[in-house]
Amino acid sequence: MARSGNFNVSYRQEIAIFRTLGQKLWLGLLGVILLAYPLLFGEYYVYIINFALIAIIAALGLNLLTGYTGQISLGHAAFLAVGAYTTAIFSSMGLPFILVLLLSALTSLILGLIIGFPSLRLEGLYLAIATMAFYFIVAYVIAHWTDMTGGQYGLKVAPLRVLGLPIDSNTRFYYLLVTFVVASVYFATNLARSRVGRAFVAIRDRDIAAEVMGIDVARYKLISFAVSSAYAGMAGSLYAYFVGILAPEHFGFDVSIQYIAMIIAGGLGSIEGAIIGALFISLLPEGLRFVTGALASSFPELSSNFLLLKEGVYGLIIVLFLIIEPTGIYGIWRRIKDSWDTFPYKYRG
Amino acid sequence: MGTEILQLMIGGFATGSIYALIALGFVLIYKATGILNFAQGELMMVGAYIYFALVTELQLPFLAAFLLTLVLSGILGLVLEFVFIERMVGEPVFSVVVITLGLASLLRSLTGIVFGVLEKGLATPFSGKSLAIGPLVIWQTHAYAIVGGVALFIIFMAFFKFSKTGIGMRAAAEDQDVARLMGINIGRVFGLSWIIAAVVASVGGIFYGDLSFLEPHMSFFGLRALPAALLGGLDSVGGALIGGLAIGLIEGLAGGYLGGTGQELAPWILVLVILMARPYGLFGTREIKRV
Numbered sequence: 240m241a242r243s244g245n246f247n248v249s250y251r252q253e254i255a256i257f258r259t260l261g262q263k264l265w266l267g268l269l270g271v272i273l274l275a276y277p278l279l280f281g282e283y284y285v286y287i288i289n290f291a292l293i294a295i296i297a298a299l300g301l302n303l304l305t306g307y308t309g310q311i312s313l314g315h316a317a318f319l320a321v322g323a324y325t326t327a328i329f330s331s332m333g334l335p336f337i338l339v340l341l342l343s344a345l346t347s348l349i350l351g352l353i354i355g356f357p358s359l360r361l362e363g364l365y366l367a368i369a370t371m372a373f374y375f376i377v378a379y380v381i382a383h384w385t386d387m388t389g390g391q392y393g394l395k396v397a398p399l400r401v402l403g404l405p406i407d408s409n410t411r412f413y414y415l416l417v418t419f420v421v422a423s424v425y426f427a428t429n430l431a432r433s434r435v436g437r438a439f440v441a442i443r444d445r446d447i448a449a450e451v452m453g454i455d456v457a458r459y460k461l462i463s464f465a466v467s468s469a470y471a472g473m474a475g476s477l478y479a480y481f482v483g484i485l486a487p488e489h490f491g492f493d494v495s496i497q498y499i500a501m502i503i504a505g506g507l508g509s510i511e512g513a514i515i516g517a518l519f520i521s522l523l524p525e526g527l528r529f530v531t532g533a534l535a536s537s538f539p540e541l542s543s544n545f546l547l548l549k550e551g552v553y554g555l556i557i558v559l560f561l562i563i564e565p566t567g568i569y570g571i572w573r574r575i576k577d578s579w580d581t582f583p584y585k586y587r588g
Numbered sequence: 589m590g591t592e593i594l595q596l597m598i599g600g601f602a603t604g605s606i607y608a609l610i611a612l613g614f615v616l617i618y619k620a621t622g623i624l625n626f627a628q629g630e631l632m633m634v635g636a637y638i639y640f641a642l643v644t645e646l647q648l649p650f651l652a653a654f655l656l657t658l659v660l661s662g663i664l665g666l667v668l669e670f671v672f673i674e675r676m677v678g679e680p681v682f683s684v685v686v687i688t689l690g691l692a693s694l695l696r697s698l699t700g701i702v703f704g705v706l707e708k709g710l711a712t713p714f715s716g717k718s719l720a721i722g723p724l725v726i727w728q729t730h731a732y733a734i735v736g737g738v739a740l741f742i743i744f745m746a747f748f749k750f751s752k753t754g755i756g757m758r759a760a761a762e763d764q765d766v767a768r769l770m771g772i773n774i775g776r777v778f779g780l781s782w783i784i785a786a787v788v789a790s791v792g793g794i795f796y797g798d799l800s801f802l803e804p805h806m807s808f809f810g811l812r813a814l815p816a817a818l819l820g821g822l823d824s825v826g827g828a829l830i831g832g833l834a835i836g837l838i839e840g841l842a843g844g845y846l847g848g849t850g851q852e853l854a855p856w857i858l859v860l861v862i863l864m865a866r867p868y869g870l871f872g873t874r875e876i877k878r879v
Contacts, residue, residue: 311682313689357863363681364624364822365867368814372859379853492808496693499686544701547804551697557690558672561683 256428273417277410285409291521292416293478298501298517299427299510300470305499306508307431308463309443310358314370315498317377318347318468320490322475324381324388327485330397337401340476347472348465350377355464359457362446374495382487393486396479412481419477423470428510430466439463440508493550500553503560506567515568520556524549591723596844597837602730602799604836605737609792610813611820611828612744613785618822619761620781621673623681626688628789629810630695635661635790636797636806637699640710650713657794658787665786669779677778692807700804710797733795740788741829748825757781761823815855818862821872830870 247253257263277285301315325343334342357369381388388394399406399415406412430436438459441449450456479485497520505516527549531538560567566574578585610632617625625631638660642653672691676684714728748754760767760777768774789810796809816835820827835858839851868874 309682311685357860361863361867364685365863367624367685368818369860369863371811371814372856372863375856376853376860379856493693496689499689503686544705547697547700547705549697550693551701554690554693554695554697558687558694561679561687561690562672562675565679565683 277413282409285413287522287525289409289412289416289481291518292413292420293474293481294498294501294517294521295420295514296423296477297471297474298498298505298513299423300467300474301498302502302505302507302510302513302516303427303430303439303470304463304467306502306506306512307436307439307443308460310460310463311363311367312370312467313367313492313495313499314354314374314377315467315471316490316492316494317374318351318471319475319478319494320377320381320487321350322347322472323479323485323490324394324475325472326476326479327394327396328387330399330480331395333397336399336480340473343476343479344469344472347475348469351464351468351471352461354468355461358460358464371492374492378487378490378492381490388487389485391487393484395484396482398483399480406480416477416481419473423473424510424514427470427513431510435459435462443508493553496550496557497553500557502567503565504556504567506569507565509569511572512567512569515572519568520553523552523556527552592844593841594724595726596840598724598726598730598734599844600837600840601833602727602733602795602836603840604816604833605734606792606796606799606832607813607816607836608829608832609737609740609788609795610810611817611832612741612825613789614814614817615820615822615825615828616781616785616788618817619825620757620777621684622761623673623684623688624822625782625785626685626811627668627692627695628785628813629807630692630699631661631665631786632789632793632796632810633802633804633807634664634695634699634793635786636710636793636802637703638790639794640703640708640797640802643711654794657790661786661790662783665782665784666779668786669782673782674775674778677774696804696807703802703804705804708802710794710802712794712798715798727799729795729798733799736791736795737832738829740791741825744784744788745825753780812852812855815859815862818859818867818869821869823873824869824871827869827871 247258252258257266276288280288297315297319300318301312304310304312322343325346326339329339329342330336354370354373358366361369382390384390385392399412401415404411406415431439438449438454441452441454442456442459442463446456478489482489501516501520502513503516504519505514506512524545528545531545531548564571610628613628613631614625617623617628635657639653639657642648642656643650646653648656668691672687673684676687712729714732717728718725719728719731748758756767756772757777757780759770760772760774764774767777792810792813793806796806800806800809812835813832816831817828818831819834820829820831835855838858839854842854843851862869
């Protein structure tokens with residue numbers, strides 16, 4: 240039966256995130272799957288999904304900045320790196336987890352504000368160049384400030400304990416990360432649909448018009464940079480704890496590209512897009528490994544050049560999605576859903 | 589003392605003319621299409637690899653290999669433009685720029701898979717040979733890079749000033765719609781700008797490969813030409829030459845006197861300074877934003 244829309248009869252309904260019973264049921268099912276995942280799948284798949292969960296947090300941040308506010312950033316890897324190295328340095332001083340996490344997010348946030356200031360004067364291409372320059376400067380400092388970051392030798396991160404409980408297995412990490420992802424998604428969703436989020440979208444669509452309508456463009460651009468880099472800092476911090484040892488190669492320029500690929504493949508300017516994109520891009524190497532494994536006998540050079548192949552596939556995904564399906568996977572899904580909901584009509588009334 | 593600084597300056601100018609050639613590619617594509625081509629460094633790298641393949645696999649003599657490299661690079665530029673950029677006309681700048689980033693990853697990956705990631709030496713007839721002018725001893729490659737780079741720039745500046753096609757390209761850069769109404773084929777202008785950008789980048793790539801070595805990540809050297817393009821002004825051909833030479837000179841002197849790896853960092857700090865102080869560069873046009 241075709242639905243004719245949801246009618247709100249109170250303010251509570253108006254501002255509820257989940258409006259229908261169907262949404263709540265699906266959400267419940269998702270919750271059950273999330274909780275049961277480590278029981279259903281093996282250790283390796285929990286390990287893989289942990290990276291994807293970390294990527295979701297950082298991708299949410301980039302999507303708030305690039306997808307919602309329309310500010311191109313080629314420096315996301317730098318914010319991740321700053322968060323990760325801050326964590327490594329403070330955790331070895333014996334500070335507790337929550338404090339380290341907050342400090343890492345804060346350090347990234349401050350750097351985000353610093354790189355946000357040029358964004359007040361620069362647009363589009365020039366901002367892309369500025370964030371790229373910022374990335375290369377951060378990468379250089381990390382590689383050469385050996386006393387602080389260990390340079391090429393790497394830097395060890397102290398083992399993670401939360402409230403006295405050692406987080407030492409993939410499964411324990413999984414539950415910790417799921418908690419953070421749920422909190423991040425919740426915060427980002429509410430931010431996006433509040434005054435701040437609407438200001439972001441107005442700036443993206445036409446900044447001068449936004450300014451004329453009374454939006455403080457400078458302030459909201461800075462907020463966007465701050466939130467985005469805090470997300471990346473948090474993701475970097477969790478990444479540091481998860482991998483246990485950091486090296487400059489973990490944060491190459493290709494990582495920035497990878498995050499751009501995530502939000503484009505998932506769908507720019509939506510929370511769901513960031514989640515889907517992060518899952519898609521993080522799990523893609525597994526699919527690739529499967530394919531190259533199958534082709535290993537006829538094309539051995541494919542599996543021996545796996546890292547290169549991965550880089551190329553990310554590039555290809557960016558190009559193909561932008562040309563063929565700029566709304567990303569989430570856009571495809573929404574189109575299918577709409578045509579299902581409104582069948583046999585073409586448009587929602 | 590006097591000769592030492594001259595030596596360093598000549599080395600700097602040689603690197604600078606390579607930067608200038610790559611920067612010329614940035615400027616041309618920006619002028620004609622209004623986008624920044626982040627795959628410019630990769631065009632340079634692919635050009636150098638094409639030359640390498642022609643010399644080592646096909647055993648072609650220098651001049652034949654060089655000319656064939658120019659032709660093949662031009663074709664590559666045209667194909668990239670036709671397949672990926674042409675259909676993005678009218679799309680937001682963000683999408684087109686990110687497509688060039690995607691192309692950059694793709695080209696790096698393909699080159700690495702085909703040629704391997706190991707460093708390769710590239711030989712030209714003047715590699716390793718030096719030239720003595722009075723008390724100065726300079727590498728022939730340096731001399732040819734400077735002479736070749738400056739000559740190419742003079743050719744292109746004349747092309748933009750005097751030839752009908754060149755003037756058409758300038759008109760298209762000024763205002764696409766008006767240029768189209770005046771009967772200029774915008775599609776051809778786009779294609780031509782990518783061809784020229786790929787050709788000059790491949791010349792830069794061959795010189796750079798001679799001075800250093802080949803590997804897929806040499807494309808990041810190409811990215812360092814971006815400061816040169818910015819310094820001169822993203823839409824100024826002459827600015828690309830002066831910007832390139834200036835950056836090369838600064839790097840050369842900094843590397844000679846300060847030593848270390850600071851020369852990797854300096855261009856990026858310079859970029860931030862330029863962007864904050866004078867985003868349209870020394871010779872670029874100041875953009876005025878209208879609603």
